[in-house]
Amino acid sequence: MAAASQGPLPKGLVAVGAVLLCIGSYWGLAQAPGEIFMGDVQRIMYVHVPTAWNAMLALTFAFVCAVFFLFTNSWKWDNRLEAAMEMGVVLSLLLCTQGAIWAKPTWGVWWDWDPRLTTTAVMVFAFGGILALRAFVDDPMKRAVWSAVACIVAFADVPIVYFSVKWWNSLHQAQSTPATVSKAFHWPLRINAFGILFLWAGLVALRTRVAALRLRSEIAPPLPAPSARGTDARASGSAW
């Protein structure tokens, strides 16, 4: 992805994702029939459900990057980890916001201590904490190793958090499947799911490149003393 991020592919992915998201949202808002009980309120599902899928996907990708970094010690996996974790946290925050907007008219409250909501909130704080950790560690190697370790621990914790809060209390409806959702709702959901997928994949590729550039500036060799500037300085510069 680091190599791909230097080409036109990431921007292309962002553009395709944005177009698909527009088409899917128009379809969901204007073309698809309203749900029989919830009416127009249900239309937020066309963006809420795909956001949930993609938030999980982005954090799973972050976990994969963390494991690969610890095995390979390759900086590219750390750059990808940083980008994917940020994207996962942003998508999870969007998920909570959309959920609250939907919950107020349907459940009567902005928030409820339901397993899915609580797990998502815990996930936001757990991965947000790791981003904070990254911000406070100056040594690039320590930052990479610690955030990879913390990401693996946080990701392994998510299923335990989910089941613990599920046993604690439950209100959120069960997960929908194509069998339980009317066919008229399928296409806007699918188009938006791929739209958001392409959008975050492109943004993660671009953010990976930013992380790589920052890392390059952090671990660049010190510039030679002013008196020594000349051919040696150019040689050390060309190494990058």
Next chain:
Amino acid sequence: MTAFLTALRKDFLLQWRGRGQIVAIFAFGAATLLLFSFAIGPDSVALRQHAAGFLWLGLLLASTLSLAESFEREMEEQALEGLLLLPASARALYYGKAVANCAQLAMIGAALVPVMVVLYDAGTIRLLSLLGVIVLGTAGLSAPGTLYAAMTAQTRARQTLLPLLLFPLVVPVLLAAVKATSLLILGDPMGQLRPWASLLGAFAVVHWALGGLLFGRVVED
């Protein structure tokens, strides 16, 4: 095994020589129990109902002080680097530190129980079961807490980072420990104590295993 026992002895010795700190952390926990009661007011029934939650919140807050302190001393004079040069695995050092932290937290938790009984009139005759829940809960707090304390002790803003990383992670411990302690205080007609204790045990097993696997990378790089 010898390396683990030596590391454990070293950590117990450190705790014994800094025992004034443990008393201060216990006093902090007791003060939080006193302060929580002001959130409810002088309603004895409500206080009794919330007693388990207050006990575990007090212990969770006290744990951040205790866990951070356990690595504070290892950072002085680069003691941790000296330990890593010894012919002992990082895993042995981790388990020594985590077991010592667990024992210290369990002791503080057990000492907070009489404070809870006096302040909230929330006692139980099943003292051994309560001790079991406290040991399982503190095992769940100390395994990831020791791993994270090793990281945050070497950073700026360590006082902020440790709770920021630890609190979301230990949500299952907090939920299960509060439920189990509540059942012991308020009664358990449906026999729900065992599943909540099992959840505490499962969390502890996963995090003690993960901590042992990952600690080496945290301190050696």
